[in-house]
Amino acid sequence: MVLSAFLCAQTTVTQSGTVKFGGQPLPGATVTATLGDHRAVTTTDESGAYQLPDLAPGTYTLEVQMFGFQAARKQIQVGAAPQSTEW
8 A cells, every 4th residue: 555655656746837917926817737537626826826736747738717817728748857837
């Protein structure tokens, strides 16, 4: 059981980033990462920052949505090391 938890921890990555509009942080935006049928969803904090933990390596579609704004999308490659994406 401990071995499987260790292996799982080694195969996932945290994707983080910051969402801004006009150079200012955008709190409360919804950030969704999609890979096939797997979806991870979070919201930005008061500084516009977000984290999507436990993502398996692969090519994800990352989407940011906020009421009153047009949705933004981009493809990202999640690999072995954590990475950060600016919007």
